[in-house]
Amino acid sequence: MSALTHHPLAANRPDSRESNTGRAGGVAGMVWLTWRQHRWAVLGSLVLTAIFVGWMLYLSIDMTNLYHQCHDTQCPPFSAQHARLFAADGPILQAEILTLVVQYTPLLIGLFIGVPVLAREHEQRTLLLAWSQDVSPVRWLWTKLALLGLFVAILTAVLSAATDHLAHVYSNITGASLFGNRIFPVTGMLPLAGSVCWFAVGVALGAAIRRTLPAMFAIIAAFIGTILGIQWRYPTLIEPQFTYLRPDQPSPLAADRNGLIVNGLIEIRPDAASNLYDAPGHEVTYTDLVRMCPELKNPSGTMIPDCVTRNHLLTYVTYQPSSRIPEFHLIIASGYLALAAVALAAVWLIVRRTNLSAG
């Protein structure tokens, strides 16, 4: 066998020893690769963010003008400003829709930027291509995650600022509390922290599941579960303040409308009563209540409040003052960042343990 038989085709080409071999790679190369692979997701999210931020700023200005026209108070019902604000397609409804979109922005980022980072590479078997070059898998991973994570952070920081401003305007106009479960999750740094978190979780799920679509379903389930968990748990992240109130007394948040009443309802059902206390602080049972007010066996009209007032009964109210909002933001943002750190550690472990084969 002739080991090195040169084919005529090869003989006519330029000598490769004269080729322009040079040093390449580096951070600039990884920046280009990240951009080239994710440019549609990056451009799409940039455009959408610009639209939403512009829309929110426009709404904020429009609503603030109407608020000023109402002398910086809530516009009275039946006023022209009130009618415009609360029209079927008016700024209030638009603001509510936009805040809802912002609440789900972290999920969109996880779905369309986080999950594909590794899942798409696994699906197309391009990890073998990427990881068999001079850039090590770990450097490939961290550079991509750093670049995309930085992009997500900058983008959602702008979005968070615009949403926070809109939420404050909305709260002023509608009287809705900034601690309420509709506004609270989209104020402060939460959209930013949530987006970074769900980006990392998306990458981790993509790495673990290795299929884009199943990883997307997984992140949707995880996101909804987490959102529901936060909504259920956040009012008591810090032990609420409490007070005993007479029903005719003003709420402890009367002068703090951005606070949050955690619990304070008086419940009276057939054969049961709860959250009623006598002056020394003993709980009043249904039997006690019927003894005090025999007419409650067949309640109607104002019998219940009359009974409660007549007997000087108290209700136990727990609440979070608005001064705690920054602390709550910090706690939830820390939770998000801790989850992001766990997700990134998982990604790192998965990548280190991922064994590829050429066959």
Added chain:
Amino acid sequence: MNEQAVAVEAGDVSKRYGKVWALRECSFQLPANRIIALVGANGAGKSTLMSIISGILPATSGSLLVNGQAVVKGGGGSRVAILAQDKPLYRDFTVADMLRFGRSTNRVWDQRRALSWLERFDVPLDRRCGKLSGGQKAQVALAVALGSRPTVLLLDEPLANLDPVARTEVTAELLAETADSDMTVMLSTHIVAELSGVGDHLLLLDAGRPVLTGDVEQLLARHLRFTGPRADRPPVPGTILQAQHAARQSTFVVQLADAAVAPAIVAPGWTAQPVSLDELIVTHLKASHRARKDLEAAA
């Protein structure tokens, strides 16, 4: 071989997937600046061995040196490029983008070499990889691999997607690239006929173990087919790889101990013929199968 530089040196390299051994105690040395044909049946462990050499797959045990440096998964040791069987490319990248990918992810990049390869095979630079034919995809993957100027280039079934004309051209070009550079090429195949005129060094794998390794010409010189009157043994000393007996005639394929010593056939009526590379490989594989079955039966 001892006088030549060694590109790959394996010492008892084994790889296990769960309870299945893909490679078992592979020990061999492969010379540098040669084209090494890695041959074996499907499932023999060729892709696993290449993946381990490339550093993308860790061995379960054993040591592996590439150009004298230990292979570390994802490490920056010797520059090894691998082209997988399915030639993965980014589907939405253009061919030009793929070259830029190569430039972006390698410390050394030879744009002219990569471009030259694509020009030779008329691959359009502005076409998306997802729209290329199987053969063109293989050329793009080869261009990226060659452009990174590796010291060892591992090609797993590189000719599988190519038509017969392209196969001839690609093998010729690979030979030329190897001759013009200090690159070692290892290409795997299970189609023995593909090897004709390509590899100058052979590594034959069977069931995860190296069965035969060495310079192709030396190996061919050490193997002869003897035909003569019916006998229990061939007329020269050596390892009998195959023995066939008819009523009056016997045929032996024998691996001689030393090719440098020309066998002197003293027995009357015997003729010696060289074996082809195809025959040599098939004979060794069959002998290996027989030995394995004997071992299993004995166990």
